[in-house]
Amino acid sequence: MASRLEAEHLYKVFGRRPEEAMERLQQGVDREELRADGITAAVIDASFTVEPGQIFVVMGLSGSGKSTLLRMLNGLLEPTGGHVRFDGQDLTQLSARELREVRARKISMVFQHFALFPHRSVRENAAYGLEVQGVPRAERNERAAKALELAGLAGWEKSWPDELSGGMQQRVGLARALATDADLLLMDESFSALDPLIRRDMQDQLIELQKKLKKTIVFITHDLNEAMRLGDRIAVMRDGRIVQIGTAEDILVRPADDYVASFTQDVDRSRVLTAESVMDTDLRGDEADCACETAMPGTPFNELCAISARVSHPVAVLDKRQKLVGVVPRQRLVGYLGDEQGTPVRCATPRDEAVKAGA
Structure with missing residues (x-):
């Protein structure tokens, strides 16, 4: 599809002779060795594809290179090496004027600190991007009002930024x-x-908007x-x-x-x-009773715990054709809550109590 985003072997090196430093990285030189020479390799050989309508999240600690990649x-x-392709164009081959046109019409950016006038x-x-595009005032006011309504700000059009809370400013x-109706x-x-509460509210807002608009989104977070x-897919950077x-x-x-496993400990x-x-999926005949309550592959974990609490054997997992595709022993559910040796607990039991139950 034309609006697919593709990053191909992207490098970004800051310092003297960046192309030479990139070649050294490609030959296996360590990033820390370059740093000793006063060179910072911010992004090294990054490749990924974001399909139309996906939310692609890039996460990592501060200094991992995620914002530079964005x-x-x-x-x-400008990349030191590699290519970025979107909407049938190789953005790395465009002139400065052509890039400004792409940013004005096809790619929009939402910053951390609001960046409001x-x-x-x-x-x-809200209408500023349309003003940059040269859209007539009446049309841009109408489109801005619709966008504000989508973002939950209907009725606030005439207010000033300093009259809004942080969440409303975002x-x-x-x-x-x-x-701007940008695709990306x-x-x-x-x-x-x-x-935290406002942050979760904004996450909810983005999820609901995405259901309606199906934008291609790259979202950076730590x-x-x-x-x-x-x-929908996550890239972890280090x-x-x-x-x-x-x-x-x-x-x-x-x-x-x-490194990745350490991130997941408190999730x-x-x-x-x-x-x-x-x-x-290693089925051995009669491990589960399919006549009882069963689950489907997409059954959420909490619901699966509830089913397990109501049956006296491993939960049978059936596909759409009612074919047995797997079983879930109770012990495995507790294992995924963090204690391989614990006793089964109901899904409503808080995590700390679940761990305590297995002690």
Whole structure:
């Protein structure tokens, strides 16, 4: 599809003779060795594809390279090497004028710190991208009003930014991105400056908007719980490299290395895992009674716990054709809550009590 986003072997090196430093990286020179020479390898050989309508989350600690990677996707930073392709264009081959045109019409960015104009009203802020495009005033006011309504700010059009809470200001930034009707949204830690409750509210807002608009979104975060909640696919970065790409279940159940596994220790797995991700597919005849209550591969973890509490044997997992595709022993459910030797607990039991029950 034309609106697929592709990053191919992207490098970004800061310092003297960056192309030469990139070649050294390709030959296996360590990033720390370059740093000793005053060279920073911010992004190293990053490749991924984001399908139309996906939320692709890039996560990692500060300094991992995720924000630098994002800025190469819309040409705010020129890659030292590699290619970015979107909507049938190789953005790395465009002139500065052509890149500005792409950013004005096809790619919108939502920043961490709102970046609102204090001397413009909420509606004028939301319409700013359309003003840059040269859209007539009446049309841009109408489109801005619709975007503000989508973002939950109907009735606030004439207000000033300093009259809004932090969460509401971020909604204005989101509305500004939506008003241009860009196919690709780049969101750089857009919710990280918000209080936890407001942050969750904004996550809910984005999920609901995505159901309606089906935008292609690249979302940067350092919070794994946020990544798990929002991402159709997640890329984990460390020291400039992408160390794993996969679904939330992939990251939780099959971490690529100890670094990725360390991120998942405090994640509420019950909100992410399904029967398919925890079931045993090594079937041995009569391990489960299919005449009793059963689960489907997509059955959420908490619901699976409830079923397990109501039956006296492993839960049978049936596909759409009612074929047995796996079983889930009670002990495995407790294992995924963090205690391999524990006793089964009901899904409503808080995690700390579940662990205590297995002590």
